[in-house]
Amino acid sequence: MRNKLKALYELQEIDLRIDGLDGEKAQLLSEAQALEAKLAEAREKIAAKREEVQALEEEKGALDANLASENENITRSETHLKEIKTQKEYQAVSKEISTAKKQITELEEQILQKISAIDEANGEIAKREAELAELEGNVTAQQAELQQKVEALEGGISKDVVVREETVKVLPxxxxxxxxxxxxxxxxxxxxxxxxxxxxxxxxxxxxxxxxxxxxxxxxxxxxxxxxxxxxxxxxxx
Structure with missing residues (x-):
């Protein structure tokens, strides 16, 4: 019985050591997952910013189309103005031209705002992409180091498992x-x-x-x- 009690004591020591190694391994794997999550978050922010730029480009496209349409209206109205014979009709077309020019001024201002927003967003994307590239390099190095530690722990666990199996054989x-x-x-x-x-x-x-x-x-x-x-x-x- 003394040998069995000794085996029990040794088994407890082995199991506690394996528990500790498993805990360290779980912590390392958790750190690796946290690094991956950090990369994923950075990539998601860039993707969201690109979607923002796309939306701004579409809005600018719609404004450009409206601007072109207003310019065409003015051209037609000015051509028509030369053919008008009555004062009343002349005043009506002139008012249309004035209104269209005002609309053009507003559209041009909105387009400039969109261009500014697009440039700012693209600048932010470039900045975040540079930060992501640096982060990817750091994460790769950290993950390689974590993987080495995990493999070392797994080696220790494997050795303890072998010893454990031999120890268990003597216990009822x-x-x-x-x-x-x-x-x-x-x-x-x-x-x-x-x-x-x-x-x-x-x-x-x-x-x-x-x-x-x-x-x-x-x-x-x-x-x-x-x-x-x-x-x-x-x-x-x-």
């Missing part, structure tokens, strides 16, 4: 079942040290008779308070 199925259940219930810690009369898992005082029994290391004994498996470290390390 009933003990492994209890161990696994406790791991699930106690945040990964199923085996704890008993020291100076106390359970180091829950820090509760152990009954003296139970504590003394641990020195013999001849049975799997659990804490009456937290139900974790108790070991005397010096007994299983000898």
């Amino acid at each position: 199925a009933s003990v492994m079942k209890r161990y696994s259940k406790l791991r699930d219930q106690r945040r990964g810690v199923a085996v704890v040290e008993a020291k100076e009369g106390n359970c180091m898992g829950c820090n509760m005082h152990l009954p003296p008779q139970l504590y003394n029994t641990l020195f013999r290391a001849d049975d799997v004994i659990t804490c009456p308070h937290c139900q974790r498996i108790l070991i005397m470290k010096q007994e299983v390390q000898d």
Whole structure:
């Protein structure tokens, strides 16, 4: 039984180490995902700005068409003006021309505003594209570094898994079942040290008779308070 308790203690150490490595790996993968999200956000902002430019170009196109139409109207009206014979008709056409010229002035102002907005948006796109290129370079370097760390962790996990499989072989199925259940219930810690009369898992005082029994290391004994498996470290390390 002493060897089985020693194997349980070693198994706990291996599992905690694997838990730690898995946690580090998860953190690294999370960081990698955060970098990808940062790139995606930068690209989405550029795409949105390009859509804004496209919308401005379409609005400018509509204004250009209206401007051309108004200029054609003026040309026709001015031609017609030369053929008019009555004062009343002359005044009506002149008013049309005046109104059209006013509309042209307004359209030209709106077109200039659109051109300015387009230039500003294109400048913003160029700036963001330069920032994105720099960010992509930085992210690529960071991701390569993260990947190296992940691979190193995976190597460590693989080695521990091999050792774990060998350790499990000496433990009865009933003990492994209890161990696994406790791991699930106690945040990964199923085996704890008993020291100076106390359970180091829950820090509760152990009954003296139970504590003394641990020195013999001849049975799997659990804490009456937290139900974790108790070991005397010096007994299983000898």
